[in-house]
Amino acid sequence: MLAGAKRGEVIMLLKVENLKKYFGNIRSVDGVSFSIQKGETLGLVGESGCGKTTTGRTIIKLYEPTEGRIIYGGQDITSLTPDEMLSFRKKIQMIFQDPYASLNPRMTAGDIIREAMIIHRIPRDEQQDRVNHLLRLVGLNSEQAGRYPHEFSGGQRQRIGIARALAVEPELIICDEPISALDVSIQAQIVNMLEDLQHELGLTYLFIAHDLSMVRHISSRVAVMYLGRIVELAESEELYASPKHPYTVSLLSSIPIPDPDKSDSRETTALQGEIPSALNPPSGCTFHTRCPKAKPECSMLKTQLADTGNGHFCACPFV
């Protein structure tokens, strides 16, 4: 368990084994395995419909997993009842994409942050001090506690969402596209704040996003998802410098570069077609229908993440 761990030792905070989540016939998450070490940021990237959000929500058990295991701090939480789950929800919190939709418009900022404390039975006399402390922690001030969400800008609302997540002193925060709805100049504010909070409070992040350059910036390791599966996982710098899976290669070469000369001189491998439906995914390697390097046998291939050395995992056997 966590308490007995020595300094400098790598502690597995979360381990996900062969996680599956089907909605009827739709295989949103189809056998995902990874682990997150205490204090690191694992980036989870992929295009819409790849299952990255569903993975995050299944871990926190907003969705009941169809198959697989979720192990938190050494304990299997896959089949806990909602009551038993309560104490784990305190340790795992979530930040959502849309700061407009994820705050109750009829509650004040202070009440939104306090609500989590009430649910998790934090003594009443401590609550107000903590609300004020949290507001300051996320760069707002305690006078703003009495205001309603519509009185804040998008970036400020996201700060309230973060304060709410921090209210119960979690260890792991699942950040589901926390900056996608924000303006460029505000994104950097929020990312810097998440980094500072991680440093100060020893937080661990699962950072789900489709903005690949921001994920590279914030993550220690990155997992790339395609149609419900992880196709590649590696240290952030390793993945961006030498991607192995053909999907990762195409994905990275599609990121627009904010530099005219570099943008003109680079070679792009524009991928054909779009992500197929998870209702009827392609056989074998699910990427073979769009893969620029597909071979005939790929449509029958059972792909699996394999270690290619240095903690770099890739699901394509031909690289």
Place this chain on the structure above:
Amino acid sequence: MSFFTSAGEVKAVNDVSFHVGKGEVLGIVGESGSGKSAAVLSVMGLKGSAGKITGGSILFDGQDMNSLNMRDIRGRRISMIFQDPMTSLNPVLSVKYQLEESLRRHHWKGDIHARALEMLERVGIVPASERIMQYPHEFSGGQRQRIMIAMAMICEPELLIADEPTTALDVTVQAQILDLMKALQKDSGMSVILITHDLGVIAGMADRILVMYGGQVMEQGTRREIFYSTAHPYTQGLLRSVPNPDSPKERLIPIEGQPPDLLNPPEGCPYVKRCPEAMRICLHRKPENISLSDTHSYSCWLGQKGVK
């Protein structure tokens, strides 16, 4: 241009001047509320009932647009594609109907159906003869945006306005659509106004760039001038707030503060409250335009001599 709302007058676009040359791609970059969309909606005469142009003029091909019948211009000589291909196509009409509609409206000389098929094929929707009979819901997001582009270009417009055309799309699909737009622009020699908040998209697509903030133009220049000889503190702040591809782990430098409230805009420069180099004069007086080259200019008191 202003929007008159129940809360008061919103000066969405304030004293904005720009031009687009023939065959040129002009990029307009800005954040939400910067007035980038409002500026081109007024070009199209699509300002809505709350919107009103309170001053200035728009010239198209040398003619004042107030004297032109916009209904004959829109879709024919100037056309537009929007951010969201889901809501800008009519769900109850076939793609064939929607493609041919503007050909009919503008009295296309030639075979209307053949032209619709040709255009659909050109944007990569195949087999065109079968797919043209289908309805918007039978297409993916990227394909719908291709259909939008086909519709916009079917009458061979001289100017195409693209308002965040790839923002709703995934990055690999975005790359396809941008490649397609580039190819079509080269083939037809039309002019393009591309509106986006994505600095990467603008760096790859635009010949010239207009940087907007708080309803005003902060800086304009060729894309090399904007990216490599950045003059305005806002443009500098914007470029610094995205990760540097050469040192991706370096701490980001955000622009502090919040976007301006357009109902109560600052008297002087709209950027004054967030500008790290703001001076007293910036609060009260609008800066004048400073020319750095034939193509490059910016609006800031910093460049004016003897100002404190």
